[in-house]
Amino acid sequence: MISLTVLDADGISHTVEAKPGLTVMEALRAAGLPLKAACGGSLACATCHVIIAEKDFVRVGPPSEDEEDMLDQGFDVNRTSRLACQIKVSSDIDGLSIRFPRQS
Amino acid sequence: MSRHAQTDVVIIGAGPIGLSAIFACGHLGMRCHVIEALSDVGGQCTALYPEKPIYDIPGFPAIAAGELIARLMAQAAPFAPTFHLGQQAVKLTRAGDILSVEMSSGSTIAARAVIIAAGGGAFGPNRPPLAGIERLEGTSVHYWVKDTAAFTGKRIVIAGGGDSAVDWAIALSEHAQSITLVHRRERFRCAPASLQKLDELTRRGLIALKVPYQLAALQAEAGKLEAIEIGHIDGQREWLEAEHLLAFYGIASDLGPLRDFGVGLSEEQILVDPATMETSERSVFAVGDISLYPSKQKLIVTGFAEAVTAARTVYERIFPDRPFHFQHSTDRGPPQLQPAQ
Structure with missing residues (x-):
């Protein structure tokens, strides 16, 4: 299992054990975290927007152009923003720190 | 539009599954009114990705989402559905066997069954x-x-x-x-x-x-x-x-007033019995992305089947004295609204 550290919108930290092969979106939802993922991972919304810790961003890399376009519909977007549905869980991201966008 | 319409079935949501439910109900001789929050039919297919090709609809190696909606509308047309576009379903009330759905305009539609096919909820501004x-x-x-x-x-x-x-x-x-x-x-x-x-x-x-x-x-x-x-x-x-x-x-979807319809929920989805697609409320059904049961897959093709499953129990609720005759469309001939035999 791959371990992820997730800071939710209320500032509470969660450790998520993620199954390799899932997307980060699927892993966070499987762990019961409130990630809407309205389009189900088809890159048609920005409701699984997460922010990767700066130190870890190099491990996931930048979004594709299509993903950038969808991130335009997100809020609290910054230089390390990604859509969780576009990141695969693998040993490359073991220990990754991410946070949910602020709600207001 | 009259302030108090009556029909057999109210369908909430005119996405692909809601549109397919018109056919599924019409095939069994039931009339439908359809409530849609957006000003156009098609749900996500129209609003989010009309030009994206869909590859997993059996019989269509590839079909643009907008084209699929046009075909579903053509298939539903013989059953003369009434559409209430730009209207949100805001309230569900029950008097005996009659369910009334109130729309944001204040008008109500009375029916014997309600099928909720609202995807991720009603669309509004993000x-x-x-x-x-x-x-x-x-x-x-x-x-x-x-x-x-x-x-x-x-x-x-x-x-x-x-x-x-x-x-x-x-x-x-x-x-x-x-x-x-x-x-x-x-x-x-x-x-x-x-x-x-x-x-x-x-x-x-x-x-x-x-x-x-x-x-x-x-x-x-x-x-x-x-x-x-x-x-x-x-x-x-x-x-x-x-x-x-x-x-x-852009736009975002939200369950909104559906949360207060009395149906059992799990987060943003409505719990159903997959054998009937009925919710915790009698004669209120949920199909498509909004419905949840074990091993649920949020696919259009699954939603189509869920609408057909729902229509069978809807029929039993509306016509409790008529036996349910299973019929293939090939036996029934070209679709038209007619009382089930």
Whole structure:
């Protein structure tokens, strides 16, 4: 299992054990975290927007152009923003720190 | 449209599954009214990805989402459905066997069964999460433009990076006192001609660009917007004085009033018995993305089958004295609304 550290919108930290092969979106939802993922991972919304810790961003890399376009519909977007549905869980991201966008 | 319509089945949501439910019910001799929050049918297929090809509809190696909706409409047409577009289903009440669904217009539709095919809920504007924004909507904060005259001589902030944001910045630049376009990055997703026009108006000082910036806070006095705080992607913040904010961040769906329909929920989905697609409320069914049961797959093809499953029990509820005869469409002939035999 791959371990992820997730800071939710209320500032509470969660450790998520993620199954390799899932997307980060699927892993966070499987762990019961409130990630809407309205389009189900088809890159048609920005409701699984997460922010990767700066130190870890190099491990996931930048979004594709299509993903950038969808991130335009997100809020609290910054230089390390990604859509969780576009990141695969693998040993490359073991220990990754991410946070949910602020709600207001 | 009468204020109190009557029908056999009310379908909430005119996405692909809601449209397929018209056929599934019509095939069994039942009439439908369909309530849709958007001004057009098709749900996500129309609103989010009309040109995207779908590859997993049996019989169609590839079909554009918009084309699938057009075909579903053609297939439903013989059953003469009544559409209530631009209406949200806001309330469900029950009197004996009769269910009444109230719409945002205040009109109600009475039926013997309700099929909720609302996907992720009703679509509305994707609202920036800014404190106090709801109280300013319609007066100082807008998600669409009804009347350009309202913006004459005003200081306007437009937020977003797509065609709507750019096109309205261009269109209103002639009338407004000032236009500031706020977007989270340098690149805009819009038609090349619009981009050229935006460049020209920016050079002439008619549009001020604030990139890469995002909305941070609103300041209002007596229900009127006074200033908007924006934040640079790297953190620095500044205030822009403005009477109006136009926010164009696309659309978002929300369960909204469906939460209070009395049906059992799990987060944003409605729990059903997969053998009947009935919810915890008798004669209220849920199909498609909004329904949840073990091993649920949110696919259009699954939703089609769920609508057919629901229609069978709907029939038993509406015609308790008539036996249910299973019939293939090949035996029944071309679709037409007729009492089931």
